[in-house]
Amino acid sequence: MALTYAVLGSGAMGLRFGLLLKEHLGAQVDFIDTWEEQIDTVRKQGGVYQSRDGKNRHLIPISIQTPEEYQGKPDVFIIFDKQMHLSQLLERSKHFFHENQYVFTGMNGMGHIEKINRYFAPEKVLAGTCLIGTVLKDAGNVDFIGKAGAGSINLAAQSGTVDDVQKQIITEFEASNLNPNLTDNFLGTLYTKVVFNSVINTICTLFEIRMGQFIDYEGAEKLGRQLIDEAYNVAELAGITPLNSRDEEWETIRYVSAETSPLHYPSMYQDMNKGRQTEVDYINGYIYDLGRTYNYQAKTHDFLRHLVHLAENTRKFR
Template sequence: MKYGIIGAGAMGVRYGAMMQENAGIDVDYIETWEPNIERIKEQGGVSIARDHQNRHIISVNIYRPEEYHGHPDVWIIFKKQMQLAEELERDSQAGIFHSDQYVFSAMNGMGHFEKIAKYFPADHIICGTAMIATRMDAPGNVDFMGAEGSEQMHMARYNNERPDAVVQQVFDDFTKADLGPIFADEWKGMCMSKVVFNAVCNTLCTMFKIQMGQFIAYDGVKEMARQLFDEAFDACERAGIYLIESRQEETDSVIAISKAYKYHYPSMYQDFSKGRPTEVDYINGYIAKLGREHDYVCKTHEFVVHEVHLAETMR
């Protein structure tokens, strides 16, 4: 199958490059960030490395939406939550979406699938999460974090039905690309498991401007994580959402992932450090909103959201 990736940022490039290099899959990129487009065309592709080693250029097909006349079988979307609605509207007006296409996304936070569902039928939407650390240091310059084979992701259909032929082929292609896909039975619990993880690691690392290895070295991390996890799990359970990991498994995951990616700055900090808005409203803020909708106040998450926005204001 042919794939089109909307967003040639850190994760879009990670997926596209691994699909091209590991599985020989045909990939096109749709991009709207002009400095990125210009740099990629200037250097003849995307410059990628893994853990700062073996940097090389891979050739990519990159287009603005209005320039694109291809017809991928599947779109892969990796945009920031704050940019997604505008991106989808521009893509739609450019006429690049078609009724037979499927779409996959493993963006951070929550709220994006509702936006995607305005343009694609529910049975053509594949929800995903990715425990895959990647950083974009400059336009056209991406660093894959973590050893080869450490990639892991989950996927489930938006309608929660069993995989059809196209969804199974996407799974098989991700497997060939060494992206480590795992099927989940239900998308909300799957996605909230990643949101809850990010609500600890991404947010706290951003507030203190530290790498994940520095974060996990603090003795009080387990207690901090449990406090945030307990609120998040309580809010989800009141909403009838059951995560694919237990509270203890989430805590264990924070420890294991932080040690595995000890030199990694989470994506929220990458945005913060470059003066961009963070996605905290779609992570801790989403948990807090979910809680209030079900008569439960996530006091710690609400406080953390204010702290991050205060830090943004004081940059």
């Protein structure tokens, strides 16, 4: 019998996980969100519209609630929210948390694990990094990027030990075409995706381009490797072992950009395009700030962080 799930933060990635679990397993999946327009639109439509690469748009019935309305008791929470909003979401949701529940999170950036651990013990937490392109075009309208089964997850148990329930979560993710890969390197797993995003998300956002347009540029590798080298220098100082070598990390960026998600606009671009605050401080900013604690200046990351904030600041002049 499938586990029961609640998606906490029902944006692009939260919807993808929840809808795939419903489609492939028939799992009970509840959706929780704080964005009023999303909630109102889904309720008015009677569900969420799902397409794939902009085609075959169809309505999937779901119910969605605010944290204050929700009274369910799921086995597993799937948490996807923006880093700067997570603390408030968790605090609003704490009335339906209990000690036997599990968590999977695949959020971008770094800082979310510490927030989640205020409510859930480390042995209940699985965290991962998602190389899965998904776009929330507007409220109640999600687009899965890539063919069915495209993309993958690297995930690890925070405690270092995977229990029977966590094994079932991974099995159900696999059956739902989410392609999970279990590692035994929790911090390295998270950091590897931060490095990926520090290249792709930030550059594509600044130039308002898709991943395939970035990789088409003949100088893309030089740009990418400069950022990778700085990030890996920081990792060595901090005692973090990324999942990939520097060469493998570039190859992952190249492959995902060219082969699996060339039409994808990264999530940071989506935030910038819709006038929302970006997570650059939790990605490039995190790498720079971590390096500073070891007297290392990851200057390219800091430069790109400030360019993104400059772009955000120019909105007030439009």
